[in-house]
Amino acid sequence: MIKISVIIPVYNVEQYLPKCLDSVLNQTLKDIEIICINDESPDNCAQILEEYQKRDSRIIILNQKNSGQGSARNRGLEIAKGKYIQFLDSDDFYEPTCCEEMYNLMEQHKDIDVACFDCNIIYDAYEDKKEIDANYFRMHFTGKTKVKPSMAHQLVDVNCWNKIFRKSFLDKYKLYFPEKLHYEDVGFFWFWITKVSYIYFYQKKLTNYLRRKGSFLGEIYEKSSKTIFDAFKVNELIYDDLVKNNKWHEYKSVFIQAYLLKIKWLINCFSKEQYQNRKKLIDICSAFLSQFDVKNFNLNDNELCCYESIINKNYYLYDAYKKYDIEIVHPIYNNSVNIVFSADKNYIPYLSVTIQSIVSNSTLDDNYDIVILYNELYDYQKRFILSICKAHPNISIRFFNMNNFVHRYNLDNLFTVNHITISAYFRLFIGKIFSEYKRILYLDCDLVVTQNISKLFNIDIGIYPIAAALDTTISNSLITNGFNQGAWRYFKKYMYENLNFVTQKSYFNSGVMIIDIDKFNELSFDYLLDLARRNHEFFHDQNVLNAAFENNYFKLSNIWNFQWNVKFHSVNGSYKTQLPSDLLAFYEDYDIVPAIIHYTSHEKPWKNPYHTFANIWWEYARKTPFYEIFLKDLYGKSIQYIQPQINSSVDMNIIRDVANYSRNRFNYYRYKFLSKITFDKMRKHYKKKRKELKSKLKQVRKFLKGK
Structure with missing residues (x-):
């Protein structure tokens, strides 16, 4: 047998x-x-x-x-x-x-x-x-x-x-x-x-x-027109088999969901010039989908939008491709503030706050050309972002899909970890993508701008290819050995042995950078990519850029890149060891607001609104289309964090103080300011009120830390 x-x-x-x-x-x-x-x-x-x-x-x-x-x-x-x-x-x-x-x-x-x-x-x-x-x-x-x-x-x-x-x-x-x-x-x-x-x-x-x-x-990445159309002929055979064997009712939702996903993927296998093939494919899909009632399928918003657009033959996927994305980046204005971001679908809500802060502090005297580099975004996210500048004709926001650009390079072995994805390395491609620009300003997604960003963009950086601010946490820790001496000693050794980086005092933060495109491109891109492949620990592309431009960058004032976590990562005030005197004022007196607040480290204002300057982030977040999403996420985190600490013996006053923390903190600084400009009885009154609030704020912080 x-x-x-x-x-x-x-x-x-x-x-x-x-x-x-x-x-x-x-x-x-x-x-x-x-x-x-x-x-x-x-x-x-x-x-x-x-x-x-x-x-x-x-x-x-x-x-x-x-x-x-x-x-x-x-x-x-x-x-x-x-x-x-x-x-x-x-x-x-x-x-x-x-x-x-x-x-x-x-x-x-x-x-x-x-x-x-x-x-x-x-x-x-x-x-x-x-x-x-x-x-x-x-x-x-x-x-x-x-x-x-x-x-x-x-x-x-x-x-x-x-x-x-x-x-x-x-x-x-x-x-x-x-x-x-x-x-x-x-x-x-x-x-x-x-x-x-x-x-x-x-x-x-x-x-x-x-x-x-x-x-x-x-x-699968080299589809001809025939293979793409074959995919939908096979789908018709599958549908016929499901109906013939009385399986359609069981599998209809999952089949249509898979069908819609395949439509979006295969349409993008056609180049932009193959419009007729795209149109023909959507016509085929429309004829197939029009026989069904959308109510019979458990579709999400994205799938529903795709479904309705195809059966209505409005060629949504192709039009969206033209409307939101650009294939070649040209300057959109003759004279503008050119800003570049890099994001994925997980970070786009926080990017909206950064863009909102730029828009809120913009003026009609300047044009703003904003380009977002991405590898995966939902269409609704793009629409939300575009809505921020809807009332501002002098602000343009465009999207550049990096998948269409980086496929020729092998990025698979680059170091990534947790929430830091391959999109972190997109800024290494800026010189290639923006070759027709003279200068661009690169910004991270976890920051807010409190002044007109054109002031930063127009700073004269002289002969240097880039301008960046000192990374106050890393650079200080490298000198003082920080709060974890063994780790920082290892980092020094790692940077030297793997990337030949020796100037510890000048380690910069790459979250805010002015880039002179011509001078940036004088450095071989292959060299940048080689450094990226050699870097397998710590700070991703920031390590790469520091090694590439060691001692060859214009030092920006940290007023333009105020990293809020520096005090939390210092020992006995060691952050003071090399900070410029003008910058120390920001760390010592929180009544002064920096031009750019960069929410570095794992502590983020959307996770913990009680930290210094978190209120400023929320001020702009309230104006974005993602505000309700932020509240929902924060509510879930707050309940998880606080609820285990609450028991029957806790004084309800502290619970009220937790709820009123932001308001009390605002009043604390208001009373502090008023106590400086008033006299006699009024000054005593404001000092007393400030003292009371200081005590409440201190108790709340202790409570949240479980003390």
């Missing part, structure tokens, strides 16, 4: 085919047949197959005219005699025990029709390792897992070569691969996933997937 039929489509793989066949012939399970379908391969595959067939009669050769993998696999299924079916691509290869282990597993679990096993990803000389591969093939479950319609498309990858199928199951439902179409794996996946109740996930790497140019994941 043949236990497993291994089906192998063969086309143009002469250099990989012998290893593939050897791996199957050397399986520890011997009761197998190997069905090889030669899809009219133009190389020497036919001769290789014949030679191997002479050596082992278990190899069966089928020859067909070139019809694609789907047709080849179907021919194999038609003649397969095994109890179970496995598919293998002819450039991949099995581990020796693959067939035996999967056969035994299926024999032990008679109620399982499909089981999935793990794979090794092997890269040939033409491919770099990509994180998307590991994420795509990663199995998130172990053992027997129930298939729920709502999560079917996310349960397992669509590939057939890392699975084993019960032949009787395939025969019962007459399952097949779509022929002469790309995405045949996707069609076959939906055909079988909607028929099974359970899948077994076997967490062992039993096959080896060769990642090479022309392989599955290698092709």
Whole structure:
């Protein structure tokens, strides 16, 4: 009895085919047949197959005219005699025990029709390792897992070569691969996933997937018009199968959600110049979607917007692409304040506060050209950001999708951690992207501006390529060894050994930078990227820029980059060791408000509104479209933080003082100011009131710290 039929489509793989066949012939399970379908391969595959067939009669050769993998696999299924079916691509290869282990597993679990096993990803000389591969093939479950319609498309990858199928199951439902179409794996996946109740996930790497140019994941970024339209032909076949087998009601929501996601992705595979193809694709999708009622699907706002726009044939996705995004950055004004941000979807709400502060302090005498570099944003986020400057004709906000730009560079190995994503490195590309500008001002997303930003933009930086302010926390800690002496000593050593950075006193903060584009571009971009690859700890691109421009930058006053956390990261006032006298005033007297307040470190005003200058951030946050979102997030954090500390013995006065903290703090500084400009009884009165509030504020801070 043949236990497993291994089906192998063969086309143009002469250099990989012998290893593939050897791996199957050397399986520890011997009761197998190997069905090889030669899809009219133009190389020497036919001769290789014949030679191997002479050596082992278990190899069966089928020859067909070139019809694609789907047709080849179907021919194999038609003649397969095994109890179970496995598919293998002819450039991949099995581990020796693959067939035996999967056969035994299926024999032990008679109620399982499909089981999935793990794979090794092997890269040939033409491919770099990509994180998307590991994420795509990663199995998130172990053992027997129930298939729920709502999560079917996310349960397992669509590939057939890392699975084993019960032949009787395939025969019962007459399952097949779509022929002469790309995405045949996707069609076959939906055909079988909607028929099974359970899948077994076997967490062992039993096959080896060769990642090479022309392989599955290698092709998904190089779509031709035909392959893109094939995707939607396959979708129509899936829909017909769901209706035919009375599965549409169960799977309709998840199918439409996956369909809409695919629309947005594949439309963007067309270049901007291929408008007619985009239009044709949306017409096809509109014809398909118009037969359904939107009320029948559980769609989110983004999906609903996409759905309605497509069925109304307003070409929303293409128009949005033109309206919000730019492909080449040209100056929009002859003379303007040019500002650049870098953000992703997680940080865009906080960026809105920064932009709001710029808009609130702008004047009609200046034009403001704002460009946001991003890798992933929702359309509603873009609309929210644009609404901030709606009433200001002299302020332009545009979006530049970095995915369309950085794909030619390998950024996969750059150091990222937690909330700091790859977008942090986008500022390294500023010289390339803004080559037609003379000067730009780069700003981080976690700051507010309290003056007209044009004052900073127009500062003369002389012969220097960039201007930046001292990083008062890091630079001081490097000199005084900070609050964690061992860590800072290690950081000094790390910067020297990895990036050849020695001037500890001049370490600058890259969150506020004036950049002279021509002078910036005198430094090789390849050198910047090399530094980025060598940096694998600490402060991401800031380390890179410090190493690249060591002792070659104009030192801005920290009035333009006041880092609010410096006092919290000092020992016995060590932040005073090298701060300029004009800057010390800001740290000693909070009645003075800096021009830019930079909320550095993990402490953020949207997390804790009780810190110094947090009230100024909230002043601008109230004016943004994201204000209610901030309140909701803060409410959740506050309840989690404060509730465990409240018990029956706590004086309710302290609870009221916590609630009134911001107001009391404001009045404290008001009374402090009034006590300086009044005399006699009134001065005593204000001093007394200030003293009372100071005591309340102190008690609140103690309470929140759990003391």
